[in-house]
Amino acid sequence: MRLGVLFSGGKDSTLALHIAANKEDVACLITLVSKNLESYMFHTPNIEMTSLQAEALGLPLVSVVTEGQKEAELTDLERAITQAKAEFSLDGVVTGAVESVYQASRIQRICHSLDLWSFNPLWKQDQKKLLETLVAENFNVIISGIFAYPLDEKWLGKQLDNQMIMQLLELQNKYGISPSGEGGEIETTVLDAPLFRKRIEILDSAVSARGNSGVYFIKKVRLVPK
Amino acid sequence: MILVVDMNWEKGSLAYGEFVTPIVSAVEPLEECKVRHFSELSPKDLDASSKIVLSGTALKDFVTLQHLDKFSWVRTYPKPILGICAGIQTICKVFGESLTGCLQVGMTDITTVKPNPLFEGNFRAYVLHSLSVAPSSHSFTVLAKSSTCIEAVKHCEKDIYGVLFHPEVRNLQILRCFIELK
Numbered sequence: 001m002r003l004g005v006l007f008s009g010g011k012d013s014t015l016a017l018h019i020a021a022n023k024e025d026v027a028c029l030i031t032l033v034s035k036n037l038e039s040y041m042f043h044t045p046n047i048e049m050t051s052l053q054a055e056a057l058g059l060p061l062v063s064v065v066t067e068g069q070k071e072a073e074l075t076d077l078e079r080a081i082t083q084a085k086a087e088f089s090l091d092g093v094v095t096g097a098v099e100s101v102y103q104a105s106r107i108q109r110i111c112h113s114l115d116l117w118s119f120n121p122l123w124k125q126d127q128k129k130l131l132e133t134l135v136a137e138n139f140n141v142i143i144s145g146i147f148a149y150p151l152d153e154k155w156l157g158k159q160l161d162n163q164m165i166m167q168l169l170e171l172q173n174k175y176g177i178s179p180s181g182e183g184g185e186i187e188t189t190v191l192d193a194p195l196f197r198k199r200i201e202i203l204d205s206a207v208s209a210r211g212n213s214g215v216y217f218i219k220k221v222r223l224v225p226k
Numbered sequence: 227m228i229l230v231v232d233m234n235w236e237k238g239s240l241a242y243g244e245f246v247t248p249i250v251s252a253v254e255p256l257e258e259c260k261v262r263h264f265s266e267l268s269p270k271d272l273d274a275s276s277k278i279v280l281s282g283t284a285l286k287d288f289v290t291l292q293h294l295d296k297f298s299w300v301r302t303y304p305k306p307i308l309g310i311c312a313g314i315q316t317i318c319k320v321f322g323e324s325l326t327g328c329l330q331v332g333m334t335d336i337t338t339v340k341p342n343p344l345f346e347g348n349f350r351a352y353v354l355h356s357l358s359v360a361p362s363s364h365s366f367t368v369l370a371k372s373s374t375c376i377e378a379v380k381h382c383e384k385d386i387y388g389v390l391f392h393p394e395v396r397n398l399q400i401l402r403c404f405i406e407l408k
Contacts, residue, residue, distance in 0.1 A: 001240075023240040092286075094240075101352055101395070105332035108285060108354060112331065117286050119240050124248035124395060 001091040001117065002027045004062070004084040006107070009050040011134055011141045011160070012096030012122055012180075014190040017057075018137070019121040020094040021195055027088040028060045029053075030080050035067050046144050046189045046218045049200075056196045056223055062087065078110045085114060092117030098125060099182045127180040131165045137194055144216045145187030146209070148177050153209035156216035160188070189218065198223040227258045228405060229275035233282065233312045235289040237263040245281045248394040249310070252401045253279070264296050272299055277306045277405065280313025282392055285331075285354055290316040306385035308404045311355050314379065314388025318359045321381070323366065328358035328375035336377050336391065342369045344378075344387060344403045351377070351391035358390055 005017045007029035020026055031050040054061035062084040066076035084090055093111050097104040097120045104120055111118035122130060134141055141160040146152065150171065158164060168179035177185045192199035204220035230249050234241040246261060253259040262271050264280075272278075283290070290297070290312055297320045300307065309317045315325055330353040337348050358375035359366070369387075370378035378389045385407070393400035 019243065020240060023238070101333055105352075105354075108331045112285055112329070112356070115286075117284055119244065119284065121240060121243040123244040124251070125243065126251065 001025065002089055003092050003094050003117075003119070004028045004030045004081070004088060004090045005094045006030050006096070007050055007053075007061070008096070009047065009053050009189055010096070010144075011139065011188040011190060012098060012130075014053075014096075014139065014193050015130065015134060016094050016096040016121050018193060018195055020119065026059065026094075027090060028062055028084055029057070030084045030093070031061060031063045032073065032077055032080055033063060033065045034073065035065065046216075049189055049218060049221070052200060052221060052223065053190065053196075056198045056200055058197050060088070074106055074110070077107070078114070081110055081114060081116070085116060090116060092119060094119045094121065096122055098122045098127070098130070098180065127178060127182065128165065128169060130180055131160065131168070132162075134160060135162055135165065138192070139190060139194075140192035140199065141188045141190050142216065143186055144189040144218070146185070146212065146214050147187070148183070148185035149212045150175060151177075151185065151212055153207055153214045155186070156207050156209060156214055157205060189216075192226075197226065199226055200224075227260055227275050228253050229271055229278045230259060230261045231267065231278060231280045231313070232261055232263045233280055233290050233316065234263075235283070235287045237265065241284045241287065245283055249279055249281055249401065252394055252398050253405060256402065256405050264290060264293070267296070267299065269299075272303060275305065277308070277407070278303065279401075279404070280307065280309040280316065282311030282313060282354065285356060287312065291319055294320055300386070306404065306407050307387070308401075309386070309388040310392060310394070311390055314359060314390065315355075315357055317386060317388055318361055318366065318379070321361075321365050323359060323361040325357045326360040326375070327356065329356045330354070330372070330374065330390075333396070334372045334391070336370050336372055338370050340367060340369050342378075342380060342387075343407060344400050345370070345397070349397065351393065351397050352395035353377070353391045355390055359388065
């Protein structure tokens with residue numbers, strides 16, 4: 001099967017890509033660049049990084065800009081998938097959905113209307129196991145957004161490791177946050193992964209944070225041979 | 227031992243994590259669990275199991291409906307079976323019943339229409355199917371409905387249950403009740 005992966009550049013879609021590429025032929029990445037920082041469907045911090053990540057992966061990228069209004073962005077998503085299907089003769093689409101019925105069911109409906117398969121390889125997977133897999137498989141994942149108490153700017157730009165997983169699990173026990181950010185508590189950006197042919201090195205960045213909400217902006221980067 | 231049958235189009239498919247793993251995760255804390263792809267089921271697997279759960283599949287996957295010969299054991303298996311989505315569609319076809327077109331994706335309202343040991347009352351569940359079952363009343367009885375189709379059935383004589391919705395997504399209690407069936 002030839003598949004397109006809905007790709008935000010975060011940990012879930014990159015892990016979904018990793019799993020899909022081990023089973024089927026991934027032909028392209030599909031990204032919606034949302035102008036709405038509080039998009040219902042699409043991860044937003046550093047979304048522009050996806051073009052560099054696609055280059056690092058050696059995969060073509062279909063990128064479509066959306067205003068990010070609640071249901072209108074679904075029309076933009078359908079446009080992006082339609083374009084990717086036509087350009088790359090896709091049989092199906094892969095998402096990094098884990099818990100969100102809202103996200104998964106809307107993509108299922110679009111795929112059904114376009115006669116495409118829809119796959120969610122991380123669906124309902126244990127969040128601790130997902131985080132541990134990322135560390136064990138040498139994904140370099142940094143925290144690029146925090147949006148919940150008691151997270152603060154100290155988390156921004158930090159790399160996911162086993163110690164951070166323990167901290168996130170403690171916060172889950174104490175405050176009920178989702179350790180993998182399923183409730184939008186954290187957003188991530190992937191700088192390196194097993195399928196990356198080159199890794200991404202950050203040369204300049206900035207933190208913008210207020211209280212328990214903040215974003216790590218990646219301003220200047222380069223690709224480095226592995 | 228609970229035997230979970232992987233109903234996806236091929237062994238080790240990309241859909242395994244979506245349709246089989248969540249069932250295994252729900253069953254394992256309660257009872258030993260083993261997975262077999264439908265194409266590789268052996269009489270030994272069936273004999274060793276105390277109950278069987280047939281998984282669902284991707285919306286475009288109808289492969290089990292083209293391989294009903296692989297499911298003839300359903301007619302004679304003496305212990306409880308739960309078919310989820312493609313699982314119950316396939317079971318119904320094995321018993322010569324009909325399927326009917328009914329596209330449902332997302333959360334839907336379910337109404338229990340007949341008392342049963344798995345669920346009761348009104349509840350919401352995740353559905354993902356383009357076919358529902360349309361059994362004749364002499365072989366299957368309807369347990370639950372939504373506004374658009376039949377959502378759960380039971381064989382009139384055997385402990386064979388079927389749900390068109392996916393209990394592994396938002397209704398784990400239904401899987402637990404099935405595992406605890408005497």
